[in-house]
Amino acid sequence: MESRTPFPERRSLQVKLLYSGTTGEATGPVIRPKRGILTFVVELLGFGRFGGFGKTGRIHHFFSGS
Amino acid sequence: MRRVEIRPRPDWAKRCEAVGFNFHTSGQPYWNEGAVYEFTVKDVERIEAAAVELHRLCLLATEHIIGRALLTQIGVFEEYQQWVAHSWKQREPALLGRFDLAYDGLGEPKLLEYNADTPTSLLETAVVQWHWLKDVQQPKWNQFNSAHQQIIARWREILPEKAFVHFICQTESAEDVAHVRYLLDTLKQADRDGTVIDISDVGIDPNQGVFIDRLERPIEHAFKLYPWEWMFTDRFGLELPLRRTRFIEPAWRTVLNSKGLLPILWALFPDHPNLLPAYWSPDPLKGAPHVSKPIQSREGANITVVGVNDGCSTSGPYGGARIYQAYQPLFSSDGRHAVVGAWMVGANPAGMSVREDATLITGSSSQFVPHAYC
Numbered sequence: 001m002e003s004r005t006p007f008p009e010r011r012s013l014q015v016k017l018l019y020s021g022t023t024g025e026a027t028g029p030v031i032r033p034k035r036g037i038l039t040f041v042v043e044l045l046g047f048g049r050f051g052g053f054g055k056t057g058r059i060h061h062f063f064s065g066s
Numbered sequence: 067m068r069r070v071e072i073r074p075r076p077d078w079a080k081r082c083e084a085v086g087f088n089f090h091t092s093g094q095p096y097w098n099e100g101a102v103y104e105f106t107v108k109d110v111e112r113i114e115a116a117a118v119e120l121h122r123l124c125l126l127a128t129e130h131i132i133g134r135a136l137l138t139q140i141g142v143f144e145e146y147q148q149w150v151a152h153s154w155k156q157r158e159p160a161l162l163g164r165f166d167l168a169y170d171g172l173g174e175p176k177l178l179e180y181n182a183d184t185p186t187s188l189l190e191t192a193v194v195q196w197h198w199l200k201d202v203q204q205p206k207w208n209q210f211n212s213a214h215q216q217i218i219a220r221w222r223e224i225l226p227e228k229a230f231v232h233f234i235c236q237t238e239s240a241e242d243v244a245h246v247r248y249l250l251d252t253l254k255q256a257d258r259d260g261t262v263i264d265i266s267d268v269g270i271d272p273n274q275g276v277f278i279d280r281l282e283r284p285i286e287h288a289f290k291l292y293p294w295e296w297m298f299t300d301r302f303g304l305e306l307p308l309r310r311t312r313f314i315e316p317a318w319r320t321v322l323n324s325k326g327l328l329p330i331l332w333a334l335f336p337d338h339p340n341l342l343p344a345y346w347s348p349d350p351l352k353g354a355p356h357v358s359k360p361i362q363s364r365e366g367a368n369i370t371v372v373g374v375n376d377g378c379s380t381s382g383p384y385g386g387a388r389i390y391q392a393y394q395p396l397f398s399s400d401g402r403h404a405v406v407g408a409w410m411v412g413a414n415p416a417g418m419s420v421r422e423d424a425t426l427i428t429g430s431s432s433q434f435v436p437h438a439y440c
Contacts, residue, residue: 027247027250030237030263032237032263032264033267033281046301050269052268053292053300053301055300056296056297
């Protein structure tokens with residue numbers, strides 16, 4: 001019976017990550033600029049230049065589902 | 067195709083965390099390397115061929131939906147239809163998609179749905195299961211997995227050299243942050259740069275033609291891990307057609323992500339071996355086992371299976387129009403039901419993932435199990 005190795009290129013792939021994943025060496029931490037209380041309230045009320053996305057749906061998955 | 071129980075790596079949690087996979091467990095395990103789905107070469111070739119074919123059908127269906135003004139039917143609000151059509155006509159480039167397939171190792175893979183807007187479980191697919199394969203050192207095993215390399219190559223194809231990408235997600239989710247940070251990593255390997263910001267940190271400036279971040283930087287390119295249909299109903303939604311920020315995935319992908327795609331595909335390509343009968347009404351499936359799904363729904367929520375054992379359903383927040391799809395048994399072994407994810411990078415098949423569940427509905431708590439083929 002013929003033996004063959006399909007997708008030989010996939011066998012040799014090396015997944016290289018620049019960061020260790022947990023410390024974010026290359027991608028860096030996620031920094032959220034601080035908002036003043038006034039800005040916070042304005043956005044909460046649905047006004048202002050920020051905060052206009054992210055209100056319709058909030059995360060309700062814990063694990064990947066979509 | 068078979069499910070084989072194996073011994074997990076003794077330090078599996080540590081090994082997973084070392085590659086950024088820090089959401090492998092929360093009360094119950096999500097990552098399960100106590101088993102492996104073992105495929106044959108023929109299985110993999112069949113799944114790969116199905117992905118190529120389904121991609122072709124999906125593009126034809128998109129052309130049909132936009133050309134025949136069917137966007138309302140699939141759930142796209144009127145205010146965005148012209149913009150979505152423009153995005154399609156411009157062929158704005160896509161990055162990722164995942165076909166969810168029912169495949170039992172015997173017949174043709176059948177499309178359950180297409181996650182074409184915000185497909186997740188990418189880190190697990192592209193990185194974690196690959197490292198697992200290297201660690202278990204089974205010489206006979208290979209893996210259908212070139213996602214990592216293809217994503218890097220795809221960034222180079224679709225972005226100019228000095229592009230800066232804002233990766234937008236809901237940063238309170240560790241999973242979503244890990245997902246976009248992995249993509250940022252691939253972007254850096256493609257010699258481009260970017261940053262991760264929260265979805266609520268996307269802003270508008272009347273003097274700029276693009277969205278901005280809180281540091282007032284223009285957002286020229288944005289990768290968003292936030293569904294289009296949610297953006298459309300958010301307060302800034304109507305700003306989308308007015309601004310030239312280039313989004314990945316592009317707006318036309320909302321067409322493919324809608325489950326309204328499924329009855330349209332079936333009407334266009336009846337009896338296609340990779341499709342399941344699907345309709346806008348349950349009547350054509352009366353008396354036959356079938357599945358009812360809202361056209362805009364995620365994570366296996368609000369799904370009802372009718373006519374199989376006692377039937378089953380899931381709860382969730384999604385209402386609105388529904389579609390009805392013929393029931394297709396999933397591969398089952400050891401009381402687990404498996405859905406195969408066929409990943410696309412651009413127009414190319416790029417790998418495979420397997421999720422399994424004790425119920426017939428794959429949801430957000432279904433386990434990710436690595437795969438291999440030999």
